[in-house]
Amino acid sequence: MTYxxxxxxxxxxxxxxxxxxxxxxxxxxxxxxxxxxxxxxxLPAHSSQLAASGLLWVAIVFTALLGLGRAFVPxxxxxxxxxxxxxxxxxxxxxxxxSIATLAFLVAAEAVALPVFALFFHGLRGATVAxxxxxDLGICxxxxxxxxxxxxxxxxxxxxxxxxxxxxxxxxxxxVGAGVASAPGGYLGFLALxxxxxxxxxxxxxxxxxxx
Amino acid sequence: xxxxxxxxxxxxxxxxxVLVTLALVxxxxxxxxxxxxxxxxxxxxFHVSIxxxxxxxxxxxxxxxxxxxxxxxxxxxxxxxxxxxxxxxFGVLVLLTGSIWAKIxxxxxxxxxxxxxxxxxxxxxxxxxxxxxxFSVDPGPxxxxxxxxxxxxxxxxxxxxxLAIRIAKSFVHPQVFTLHGPNFxxxxxxxxxxxxxxxxxxxxxxxxxxxxxxxxDMRLRELRIA
Numbered sequence: 001m002t003y004x005x006x007x008x009x010x011x012x013x014x015x016x017x018x019x020x021x022x023x024x025x026x027x028x029x030x031x032x033x034x035x036x037x038x039x040x041x042x043l044p045a046h047s048s049q050l051a052a053s054g055l056l057w058v059a060i061v062f063t064a065l066l067g068l069g070r071a072f073v074p075x076x077x078x079x080x081x082x083x084x085x086x087x088x089x090x091x092x093x094x095x096x097x098x099s100i101a102t103l104a105f106l107v108a109a110e111a112v113a114l115p116v117f118a119l120f121f122h123g124l125r126g127a128t129v130a131x132x133x134x135x136d137l138g139i140c141x142x143x144x145x146x147x148x149x150x151x152x153x154x155x156x157x158x159x160x161x162x163x164x165x166x167x168x169x170x171x172x173x174x175x176v177g178a179g180v181a182s183a184p185g186g187y188l189g190f191l192a193l194x195x196x197x198x199x200x201x202x203x204x205x206x207x208x209x210x211x212x
Numbered sequence: 213x214x215x216x217x218x219x220x221x222x223x224x225x226x227x228x229x230v231l232v233t234l235a236l237v238x239x240x241x242x243x244x245x246x247x248x249x250x251x252x253x254x255x256x257x258f259h260v261s262i263x264x265x266x267x268x269x270x271x272x273x274x275x276x277x278x279x280x281x282x283x284x285x286x287x288x289x290x291x292x293x294x295x296x297x298x299x300x301x302f303g304v305l306v307l308l309t310g311s312i313w314a315k316i317x318x319x320x321x322x323x324x325x326x327x328x329x330x331x332x333x334x335x336x337x338x339x340x341x342x343x344x345x346x347f348s349v350d351p352g353p354x355x356x357x358x359x360x361x362x363x364x365x366x367x368x369x370x371x372x373x374x375l376a377i378r379i380a381k382s383f384v385h386p387q388v389f390t391l392h393g394p395n396f397x398x399x400x401x402x403x404x405x406x407x408x409x410x411x412x413x414x415x416x417x418x419x420x421x422x423x424x425x426x427x428x429d430m431r432l433r434e435l436r437i438a
Contacts, residue, residue, distance in 0.1 A: 014369040149358050151344070155348040163345060166338035167369060170376035177379060192371060192381060201368055208281055 006089040010097030014160035015104060017074060020207045028109040032063040036113070036120050040129065052121040052145070053179045057172045060132065061139070067105045068143035069160050071098055072151040085210050091152075093207035095145060103140040128189070131178030135171045140197055142167050145202040148174070148209050170194055221420050223385065228417045231410035238403040252316040257407040259309040262302050263328055265411045269285055269299030269419070270335070275365040278361035290357035290430075294423045298415055300339045304333045327377050334373045338366060369410070 018024055037054045074171040075081040083092050108131060118124045143164055171194060177187035219227075239257045246253030263322040276292035279285065311321045324330060342362050354415040 010260055041362075041418065124370050149345065149362070152354065152358075153345065153348040154350075155344065157339075159344060159348060162341040166334055166341060167365065169334055173376040173380040186379065195374060198365075201365065205281070205361045205364060208361050211357075 003090055003093060005096045007100070007133060010089075010094060011086070011100040011104075014098065014101035018101070018105065024067050025105050025108055026068075028063050028067050028105060031066050032059055032109055032113040033116055035059040035062065036117060040120060049122050049181075050180055052117075053086075056117055056121075056128070056179070057135075057175050058091035059117075060110070060135070060175075061168050061172065063109055063113070063169050064106050064136075064139045064143060065161055065164060066111070067102055068164070069150075069157055071144055071147045076151045078148075080128055081210065091207040091210055092203045095148070095202060097149070099140045099202075100145040102144050103136055106136050106140060107133075111112045113199045124177060126176075128179040129145040130188055131175040131184070131191060134188060136206045137195040138171050139168065141195065141202050145206060145209065148206070152208065152209075162167055167198075181210065221417070221424065224413070224417045224420060226350045228410065228413040231406065231413055233429075235403070235410040236405040238406055239398070241293060242359060243399050243403045249317060252313070255309055255313045255316075256305070257404055258411075259306065259313055261404070261408040261411040262309060262330050263306045263332070264305055266302035266335075268412060269295050269302060269415060270339075270363075270366055270370065271298060272419075274363050280356055280360045281364075286353075286356060288298035290426055291360065291423060293359060294419055294426060296339060296342060296363060296366075297422065300336065300343075300421050301412075301418075303332050303336050304341070307336065325381060327381070330377050331370075331374055335366070335370065337405075338369060342366070408419070 036059060039052070039059070043051055043055070062206065072081070075084070081094075093169065114124060114129065143160075146163045146167070147160055150156060151162060153159055173192065174187045174191040174194065178184040182186060188211065239254050242255075243249055244255065273292045273295035276288045276295060278287040279290060307329065310326060310332070314323045314326060314329070315321050322329070342359065344353060345362055346359045351360055400434070
């Protein structure tokens with residue numbers, strides 16, 4: 001299984017880089033906690049719990065954007081991407097490995113953020129956590145893909161949120177629905193469908209993004 | 213470069229002018245007033261036809277994008293871009309006509325409970341980002357590939373967003389408006405079909421005009437460099 005080995009090696013490279021440089025994860029953690037504090041003051045005193053659970057998704061999407069924006073920066077600054085494209089591996093492995101690495105950062109950030117959210121606002125439902133996990137898959141798959149495109153453009157950091165947010169709307173719908181509906185199954189199913197569709201699309205088309 | 217079986221631009225323009233006039237006559241003089249909404253319901257014939265035309269443009273753009281990725285033909289890239297450009301123009305018209313209709317029928321310029329309006333807002337944001345992406349990459353194969361891949365994301369996003377907006381309604385806005393009664397036959401159906409055909413043909417004409425202009429522009433630039 002050379003494909004799996006390639007993906008593992010590439011993902012390991014990104015995780016090791018983060019472990020040594022600590023560029024992304026502390027920033028994401030600090031950002032998400034600061035966002036919660038901002039949310040506390042932007043919600044009026046007697047606003048409903050539903051409003052807070054909606055804001056959780058705003059925090060998740062923007063924290064993810066912070067990580068995704070950094071994902072391809074080392075590749076760009078050290079011109080690693082040229083080397084990776086020349087390497088004898090399937091190009092989609094580059095995307096998959098990068099998605100796994102960003103997923104690891106996002107999950108690590110949420111492992112702190114969700115308990116903090118539960119502490120600051122109100123408890124979390126199991127369905128919300130399930131929704132967050134499913135949403136993370138879609139966010140990282142699509143976001144990494146768009147991040148690879150955005151770093152190759154002139155606008156760079158400016159472009160990623162513009163490309164990503166319209167595609168994140170269905171994720172937010174599914175996630176918020178799973179958190180507030182009495183029967184979250186349909187929403188979780190929708191999130192899984194999103195992950196599957198866009199995961200396949202990214203996997204199939206990533207080659208066109210990195211090769212000219 | 214023109215393929216022999218293609219209609220010339222002039223005949224296409226004439227045909228769409230005739231059809232658009234016919235559609236206007238049918239919609240304003242032949243079709244009876246709607247029982248519940250009266251005269252204002254006639255905007256339906258344009259609103260829905262424009263929406264369908266916009267979908268057709270986006271689908272056409274994605275099809276050309278797929279062709280580009282497949283055949284690496286730079287003409288398909290330009291065609292994809294022009295189709296999406298037309299789609300965005302028609303998409304803005306959907307938002308405008310939908311707003312007018314919502315204002316007259318329900319007294320608000322914007323209703324989150326209107327699936328199609330919300331969907332077109334999402335699509336509008338998405339395809340505006342398409343233009344941002346396209347114009348921040350230098351012309352060449354990379355720009356064409358990026359645009360094509362993003363256009364493919366668009367056709368997947370349309371049904372996914374539609375589904376999302378449908379399921380979001382249950383917690384964002386529980387009540388559902390019904391637009392028109394079940395009596396969708398006779399002259400109403402004829403007028404709708406004619407209006408739909410007229411707008412599709414009109415969009416095709418605009419697409420061909422813009423494509424011809426863009427090609428001429430490129431040719432001129434090549435000649436100037438040569």
